[in-house]
Amino acid sequence: MEGSVCVSSNLLTRRFWLNGFGGSKWKIIVCGKGGGRFCHLTPPGVWNNIRKTEDKLFLNGKRIHSLVKGVVGNGNIRFWLDVWFGDSALLFKWPCLFALEKFKSCWVSDRLEVLGEELLFHFSWLRDPVSVSEIQELEEFVSSFGDVKLSAGRDRWVWSPEASGVFSTRSFKALAEEDRVEEVPFSVKGCGWVPAKCRIFMWRTALDRIPTRQALERRNIPVESSSCALCGEGVETEDHIFTACDVIMRVWNRFSGWINLLPIFAFSFSDVLNIHKGVSRNNKAKEIIHGLVIALCWTIWKARNEKIFANGRGNSVYIFGEVRSYGFFWLKNRSKYKDIVWREWCNYPLYML
Ligand SMILES: [Zn+2]
Numbered sequence: 226m227e228g229s230v231c232v233s234s235n236l237l238t239r240r241f242w243l244n245g246f247g248g249s250k251w252k253i254i255v256c257g258k259g260g261g262r263f264c265h266l267t268p269p270g271v272w273n274n275i276r277k278t279e280d281k282l283f284l285n286g287k288r289i290h291s292l293v294k295g296v297v298g299n300g301n302i303r304f305w306l307d308v309w310f311g312d313s314a315l316l317f318k319w320p321c322l323f324a325l326e327k328f329k330s331c332w333v334s335d336r337l338e339v340l341g342e343e344l345l346f347h348f349s350w351l352r353d354p355v356s357v358s359e360i361q362e363l364e365e366f367v368s369s370f371g372d373v374k375l376s377a378g379r380d381r382w383v384w385s386p387e388a389s390g391v392f393s394t395r396s397f398k399a400l401a402e403e404d405r406v407e408e409v410p411f412s413v414k415g416c417g418w419v420p421a422k423c424r425i426f427m428w429r430t431a432l433d434r435i436p437t438r439q440a441l442e443r444r445n446i447p448v449e450s451s452s453c454a455l456c457g458e459g460v461e462t463e464d465h466i467f468t469a470c471d472v473i474m475r476v477w478n479r480f481s482g483w484i485n486l487l488p489i490f491a492f493s494f495s496d497v498l499n500i501h502k503g504v505s506r507n508n509k510a511k512e513i514i515h516g517l518v519i520a521l522c523w524t525i526w527k528a529r530n531e532k533i534f535a536n537g538r539g540n541s542v543y544i545f546g547e548v549r550s551y552g553f554f555w556l557k558n559r560s561k562y563k564d565i566v567w568r569e570w571c572n573y574p575l576y577m578l
Pocket residue numbers: 453454455456457458459465466469470471472
């Protein structure tokens with residue numbers, strides 16, 4: 226039977242076809258958005274719907290596109306953004322170095338060169354790595370590449386769950402069977418110090434149930450424009466408004482600096498839901514960070530509505546200020562941290578732990 230499977234990558238800026246993938250009759254379509262920053266190319270119509278489904282689909286705890294792995298040939302696979310070395314994209318493995326990378330979407334061939342028996346690195350940093358964590362990552366980075374294997378010829382994409390690399394529906398189904406536990410994208414339980422209205426908002430957003438302009442258009446409700454109300458660029462989708470929007474990226478930068486986190490790279494709303502899980506702090510800190518992320522998302526949506534309906538400012542300084550204020554008020558009045566002090570809170574919200 227002829228058919229097609231859409232394997233989207235949030236990390237790719239282009240869309241391409243790999244016909245006759247690994248000898249399979251199936252066509253693999255990799256459609257994407259991103260490009261290292263948080264911009265999106267939104268594929269039209271049915272492909273967009275398929276991509277959205279894929280974003281929510283996990284096999285063995287992994288997004289399906291991470292199971293499609295690049296085998297580097299002529300090097301036109303993205304060095305940081307594609308999965309080609311190890312089990313995840315390199316930006317997740319070495320986030321400090323990725324933050325320093327000048328060209329986030331560079332190719333493997335831009336950074337690696339094989340000269341006989343030697344492997345040469347061609348770095349292009351915004352500035353040289355100097356901090357302890359940057360140097361540690363750099364050392365690990367260089368030593369890890371002792372095992373890298375580059376093949377001659379064209380780049381290939383393989384289905385990593387199969388040793389042969391050949392995609393088959395049997396293999397896909399077997400993985401899906403192992404993963405039958407239904408995923409709960411967001412639980413309104415937990416983080417009791419954040420008001421229920423915010424947690425319910427997150428739950429609705431995780432289910433794609435908030436009235437973004439794109440969602441309204443999809444339901445044939447006339448809207449003035451489908452563009453993002455905050456930045457005026459890009460279609461106002463959930464992923465755009467919480468991760469890709471220029472205004473919101475500035476908020477995330479302020480937010481990560483405030484909590485002393487590594488720069489936050491979120492490519493979809495589901496990434497936002499998991500930010501607290503990826504930080505190396507204790508459970509109390511994680512709960513506060515999770516609550517602040519909820520407060521941030523709720524504030525973004527509130528600021529967006531104010532800008533559309535009440536001439537609100539909707540800029541990053543205002544949004545970040547609101548998160549800090551609401552976070553302080555809620556934590557002080559709805560948790561055991563009743564003695565927190567505003568000035569200390571503004572410097573570092575986990576100071577009391
Ligand atoms: Zn925007």
